[in-house]
Amino acid sequence: MTDQPHSPSFINQPAFRIGMIVVLVAIIGVGVWYWTTAGRESTDDAQVEAHVTPIAARVGGTLLKLPVADNQLVEAGTVLVEIDPRDYEIAVAKARAELADAEATAAAATSNVPITSATATGNVATAQGSVAQSHAGFEQAERELEQAKARLTVAQARQRELEANAVKATRDVERLRGLLAKDEVAQQQFDAVVAAADAQRAAVDSAKAQVVEAEAGIRVADTRLVQARAGEQQARAGLDSAQTAPQQIAVTRARASSAEARVQQARATLQQAELNLQYTVIKAPAKGTVSRKTAEIGQIVQPGQPLMALIALDAVWVTANFKETQLGELRPGQAVTLKVDAYGGREYTAKVESIAAATGARFSLLPPENATGNFVKVVQRVPVKIVLTGGQDPDYPLRPGMSVTPTVYTK
Secondary structure, eight states: OOOOOOOOGGGGSHHHHHHHHHHHHHHHHHHHHHHHHTTEEEOSOEEEEOOEEEEEOSSOEEEEEOOOOTTOEEOTTOEEEEEOOHHHHHHHHHHHHHHHHHHHHHHHHHHHHHHHHHHHHHHHHHHTSOGGGHHHHHHHHHHHHHHHHHHHHHHHHHHHHHHHHHHHHHHHHHHHHHHHHTTOSOHHHHHHHHHHHHHHHHHHHHHHHHHHHHHHHHHHHHHHHHHHHTTHHHHHHHHHHHTTHHHHHHHHHHHHHHHHHHHHHHHHHHHHHHHHHHTTEEEOSSSEEEESOOOOTTOEEOTTOEEEEEEOTTSOEEEEEEEGGGTTSOOTTOEEEEEEGGGTSEEEEEEEEEEOSSOTGGGSSSOOOTTSSOOOOOOOEEEEEEEESSOOOTTSOOOTTOBEEEEEEOO
């Protein structure tokens, strides 16, 4: 009787069978893992981003109203801050008055152009007249002389008045300068007094110019009087003087143009004052949530000072920093699943919008310089922008800075 072959004894042992089962399960698990992860790229280096709009003051002043609170949702156009507008209302009123004065001066200067032209033509006709008209010219010259003297008297009186005002304004500046050093007056009040003193000095210079002009007028009138007495010689001198009519007209037109330029300058000053008045009310440029509010009622702010930030939670996205070795299959438009740590791994649907043109290290404040020192190869990360396809969930909103885990389906 022949012996039958027998299996090795260890195959029939329970430990061996259990080991084989474990190996088989492991092989199946690895296969399932490879099948489920094939065509996917994931990273845990990803955060939620959003548009953060800094809200700052464009003009200085005291905060009068602050109708919003931290973390409050506001619509576009909602009033966020109101600055005390009284100083800017006064500036607008002053600018309007200066504009009205400049327009009146320009109108007078413009009307002088045809008057000067007509006067020059009359002077030429008078100079070409006969000696019989010399007496009438003499009387006219006398009247002009008296008028020139009267203008000189008025101009001198005006000069003395403005000089007195300038002295007073200068004293006010010196008095407030000491108070400013002791912080007993506001810088704005001191600047206003300094501006007023400068304006008074400018007015004095203008008055002096008017006195000089009046004195020149007296000399011209006296010359005409002498010419009238000279008879025929006066007529010939008047003709010579009349021949300067084109220059006189050109001067009058230049004065009219200068007055019109001052009108434009005053109008621009008024527009700037009106803009500054509008800037005292700061409104939300877009819908968002108020955050990082540092402004308080009664606080004195300066132009450009940050007051709060406005975060648009309805337009968030995710910046995922994938390793450079994961970018081979990543393309814009690919589907993405986002798992949010804050909500226990809740998933959101999204898609790849774009891939950055450089690595994150290249955008850092101090980019690495691999051409010097010892080089150690480090896997770089490239920012990838991912946007939500289903929009925000009002019950589970994503906020900037939250950590997420995106999984990109590359196939």
